[in-house]
Structure formats: C-alpha cells, structure tokens
Amino acid sequence: MSEPTSQAFWITQPGHGEIQSSPLPDLPAGWVQVRTLFSGISRGTEALVWQGRVPASQSDRMRAPRQMGEFPGPVKYGYSNVGVIEKGPGQWIGQTVFCLHPHETRYQAPLDQVHLLPPGLDPARAVLAANVETAINGCWDAMPRIGERITVIGAGVVGTLTAALCHAVPGVQLELVDTNPEREPLARALGLPFVTPATATPGVDQVIHASGSEAGLDLALRLGGDEAAITELSWYGDQPVSVPLGSDFHPRRLTLRSSQVGQIAPDMRPRWDTGRRLGLALHLLATHSEWAVLIDGESPFEALPRTMASVANGHGLCHRIRYEE
Secondary structure, X not given: OOOOEEEEEEEEEOOEEEEEEEEOOOOOOOEEEEEXXXXXXXXXXXXXXXXXXXXHHHOOOOOOOOOEXXXXXXXXXXXXXXXXXXXXXXXXXXXXXXXXXXXXXXXXXXXXXXXXXXXXXXXXXXXXXXXXXXXXXXXXXXXXXXXXXXXXXXXXXXXXXXXXHHHOOOOOEEEEEOOOHHHHHHHHHOOOOEEOHHHOOOOEEXXXXXXXXXXXXXXXXXXXXXXEEEEEOOOOOOOOOOOOOXXXXXXXXXXXXXXXXXXXXXXXXXXXXXXXXXXXXXXXXXXXXXXXXXXXXXXXXXXXXXXXXXXXXXXXXXXXXXXXX
C-alpha cells in the first residue's frame, strides 16, 4: 500500500508559491487526521506574508499557530481551515472541524487544536471564523457601550464584522466608512449604515480603524470627539506610517490604542483563553448566515499559486479555497 501523502501550499519566496507533497506519518495517540473541505485566505495578513513584508523583528509574534517554515520563506502559512476528521478516536470520525491550519489537503493535529462546528454552521461559511475571532477581540478592546456613536473605518472583512458586532449593542449609532462606494451594497445587506470619508460624522464617541491605510488612521483621529478612544485593528507590516499627533490631538485628549488577536483583550484574559474565544466565533457564525456575503470568491486548491498572487494584490474580501475529494 502506498504511503499517504498531503499537498500543501508553500510561499517559496516573496511573490512566489507552489504546491508541495509530503508523506503523512503514523497518527500519534490523541491526534486526528483531517481531510480539508475549505480554507480561507485572510487577505490583509496573508498579503503581507505573500509580499515578504513581515518585519524580521516581528517574525516570532506573527507566526501562525500551525505554521511551518520561516518568514519570508519558504513558509507554509494560513489559519482558516475547515475539514472532516478521517482518522482518530472513533467518536470523532466524520466530524466537521475548524482548525487554525494553513492551506493543505490533509493534515494531522492534536485533538485540542481542532474545534467542532456547531449545528447549523455551513462548513463553507466557517472559513470566516478566524476573522470573526479578530472582530470579537477588537470589540473587547474597544468596549462599545450602550448608546454610543461609533465609527468603524474600513469595510473589509474584519472592519465589517466589527461594525456588525458594535451595531448589535442597544442604542449604538454606527457608521461604517470606506473610500470604495461599491462596499455600500455589502453594508446594506448587513443592515449597517455606510458613508464615505467625505460624509462621515465628526465628534463621535469612539472610532475603530481597520482600513490598513495611513489615510484611514488620519481620518480616525479627526472623527473622534473630545477624549474619544481610537482603537487600531490594522497591521501595516513593514510599512512606515505617519501618525498626525500634532494639531489638536493633545488638546482633545484623544486615546490611541492597539488591538491584536494574538493576545486576549486584557479585561477578558483572566477568564477567557483562545479556545473559548474561537468557540464563540463559531457560535456567532452559526447564528449569522448573512455574514456569508463577506466571501466574494472561490477557487480550487490546485490554482492556489495563481489565486494567492491575484488575491494578495487585489481589493477583495474573503476568498475561499475549495478542496476536491
């Protein structure tokens, strides 16, 4: 009998990728073997990895949980994988799970690193789980309050999900801001008020910035009211960013704080771990089928070297990768 193999997408060097095969070893006790159904490209971070823009000083912090290799490459990177368990303890066989694993046809992982999909969650939609987790952590850091006027800048996947979570807080008056007016139908489909920068309301209680652009951060500082907090969800990689802290930043006593999903928000850390947070993300995905509109493309795994180049250099939302039997 031939040895079982897996095919995985590797970034061999910045801007270049290929699919490589490797044998699967005997399954260790307490592990499962998963056949992938779908994976998702998290465009913001994966574009920076694809382009070789992870600063050397941040290479350890930016490692994905199941990454192999090192930045800038060769590296097997990704963290949004949905599949079916085909080997492992009997009661787990056939279960559909999410794992923070790269783009790969089959893989092996400890049981505590795979998460059962809750009832009602379409596996094709579950590729958004890592993005939902980022939005949850961003809201924990921002702490939206009942009745606040909140502006979210950047109608990408993370920004839109964050806006949706804030909008669910009673009494919140929300604006989702983006320079691209074509994002308005997306916002409307989710019941979110949409504006362009020129028509955004100034003097709001807090701003959450997720556009990944210097201009967006400048806008966030201008829209915040006196003593407002600006929560920064963007990660710029090796891109220098000029932060306008002159003018009225100090007189208005604005607060600029960062949010990063790699660590639980401080106020939640005593009681929550990443497993519980990911479980919440999956539960929310199961109850919000409308979030599927954030997936705007799908390609076969075999085309991933070409697909990654296109997605990383584009302006789309979540791109889903489909795996055949």
